[in-house]
Amino acid sequence: MREIMTGRDIGNRINFCGHGTHSARYPWPDETVVSAGEGVVIRRDPKPGEPASYTTLFMEVYPPAATFIRSEGTTPQGCEDSAWSQYRLTLECADGSGSHDWETRGHRNGAGYCSRCGTFISQVFTGEQLGQFCRICGTGTTYHWDTDKVAGTTTFLCEEDYKAHKPARHPSHDRSLAQLLGELLDEDS
Numbered sequence: 001m002r003e004i005m006t007g008r009d010i011g012n013r014i015n016f017c018g019h020g021t022h023s024a025r026y027p028w029p030d031e032t033v034v035s036a037g038e039g040v041v042i043r044r045d046p047k048p049g050e051p052a053s054y055t056t057l058f059m060e061v062y063p064p065a066a067t068f069i070r071s072e073g074t075t076p077q078g079c080e081d082s083a084w085s086q087y088r089l090t091l092e093c094a095d096g097s098g099s100h101d102w103e104t105r106g107h108r109n110g111a112g113y114c115s116r117c118g119t120f121i122s123q124v125f126t127g128e129q130l131g132q133f134c135r136i137c138g139t140g141t142t143y144h145w146d147t148d149k150v151a152g153t154t155t156f157l158c159e160e161d162y163k164a165h166k167p168a169r170h171p172s173h174d175r176s177l178a179q180l181l182g183e184l185l186d187e188d189s
Contacts, residue, residue: 001028004035004060014076019057022076026084032063036079041072059083066090067111067121090119108132108154110142127156134158136165 001024003010012024017037028034036059046052056072059079063069069090071082093100093116102112102124112124127133127140134141134157141158148154157165 001030001032001034004033004062007033010034014059014080016057016059016076016079019076022080024080025077026080028061028084028087029064032061034062035060036076061087063087065121066119089117090114093117093119104130108142108145127158132156134161136161 001010001012001014002008003015009030012028014022014024014034014036016022019038022036036057038055038057040053040055042053043050057074057076057079059071059073059076059082061069061071061083066087069083069086071079071086073079073082093114100114100119101116102121103115104111104125105113108130109122110125110127110130111120111122113120125142127142130140130142132141132145133139135155137158137160139158141156143159144157144162146155146157
């Protein structure tokens with residue numbers, strides 16, 4: 001396993017930041033990246049009687065065959081048990097085949113969700129599969145899109161054409177900062 005912030009190899013020792021180090025019980029693949037600790041969860045729409053937020057131990061893992069798994073628990077072991085259960089579900093999927101039934105659920109960036117087990121993975125779909133083609137060169141893309149809500153249209157740009165045709169973020173000025181400040185001060189006089 002690797003630690004998320006530094007990328008260093010941590011073996012099977014997971015640091016639960018403020019709650020000690022936990023020795024993983026499950027055979028996580030070496031490529032798995034992990035982050036763990038205690039955090040605050042804010043509920044969007046708490047049910048009547050539920051607090052708007054709570055504090056919990058958590059473990060986040062990024063193992064092969066799954067993009068992101070988050071688990072919570074009252075103990076580090078409880079967090080790992082939950083994360084491992086989710087990972088096994090991803091590997092075995094609902095029918096035990098290990099293959100997934102991907103759907104976009106409205107994403108345009110190529111990401112997909114399995115309709116059976118809920119696994120989320122990036123780069124499942126290509127621009128061609130999604131019917132998204134660069135308005136300039138016509139290649140399939142998931143890189144960039146603009147939606148005109150009034151016209152009800154969406155246009156796409158591949159990475160190369162986006163870089164060549166994107167609007168400037170900040171207008172360039174020929175005046176120095178000192179000149180601009182001077183103009184502002186003159187306006188106030």
